Amino acid sequence: MRLLLIFTFITIVLAWSPEDYEIFKLNDKVRQTIGPETTFYTWLNLINGPKSTSQEIKKAYRNLSKSLHPDKLNFKSSKERKKAEEKYAILSSVNNILRDASRKERYDYFIAKGFPKWKSTGYFYSKFRPGLLLTIFFVYLLISLLHFFALKINRKQNFKRIANLKDEIKTQAWGGSKVAPLDGSDRRLTNETGKIFLVKNNGDVFIEDGEETHLIDENEINLNPGFKDSLIFKLPAKLYNLTFGKVFKPIDMTITYNKPVNEEPEIEKKKKKSKGKKLELPNGKIVYSRKK
Known part of the structure; x- marks a missing residue:
């Protein structure tokens, strides 16, 4: 039961918020539509990147929106107009995120740390695969x-x-x-x-x-x-x-290995000190005479 609660807690903590999913999806659209290395800042030509001020973002959006507005473009087919309208809608969503301080902060975080990738059921960071x-x-x-x-x-x-x-x-x-x-x-x-x-x-x-x-x-x-x-x-x-x-x-x-030398136990030293003269008996046994 405790393991289940810990797992649930970790899952809640690590889950992406709805705002994060919005940023991920919009980031994918920008890269698919404009280019794989494109960021919100490079598309708007904001050279200061995440350090751009709200005034700089507002001005850059106005300039780009004027050039991309579908009503100011001539289209040969309805398909081309539809693509232009989708592109303009993406630009509008980018502006909404960069003009919102909390969502901009989250976008800047993923700019610095890297964006997760879509994996069938959700966004996940790519696992490291060693060679x-x-x-x-x-x-x-x-x-x-x-x-x-x-x-x-x-x-x-x-x-x-x-x-x-x-x-x-x-x-x-x-x-x-x-x-x-x-x-x-x-x-x-x-x-x-x-x-x-x-x-x-x-x-x-x-x-x-x-x-x-x-x-x-x-x-x-x-x-x-x-x-x-x-x-x-x-x-x-x-x-x-x-x-x-x-x-x-x-x-x-x-x-190389230096074998440790076992010191003679203190009790054996005392025993030897208490022994007398060493004598060899005719049968070959060794005995010690009593100390005087």
Whole structure:
């Protein structure tokens, strides 16, 4: 109901008044009869245009009406006389509008802003119709913006997923605790998929792939992609490098990213300070003696 009231209000506000329709129709007649670029002022030869005074308008109308009056012209046929009478009637209507201050003000407004055009059911301003190249450019720009925002969202989701996976692996490796073993030992864990993880006592998590181990680090993901990550840069730069870049200097597409360094939590610093001397037991475990 509210939307209907808003729509009705907008329709009433934007609707042309009867005086506006009168001006539009008369303007169309003048352009059809005298010329497509003709205005009321140019027809009356008013060089000051909208700034013309009422006296200037009155004088210009009298001069033109004398030369166009049907009774002072010789016609070879009734058809020619009829056309002259229509032209004289149009001139009279033009004079009536320019001599009326409110209607003249409306006419001057449309002179400055442009006249709407007749479209089957009423007068409407012509819609902007961009060319093919401009349309392609705007579509490409829109797709690039969507790609950029999707890139940021996906990276945040991947960052969160990796961080959660590390927390889950550490909790399982440390026996359900979120605190590393006090003996300082590293732990191995095989999950339900058969993947082997190595959890260091400092909280780093590695995945073992045969004889190699790879650090799992969410900070490898750049959460703030830059201009070079965007499609609006990458596609034109790649096309340039494949064409003109082979002759001229290619565009540098290298993306630099400085991974943030995680500072050691304050609680871990305090824990290390409270530890004594580091000792290695015969079984390979690392323990700390009590501080004296």
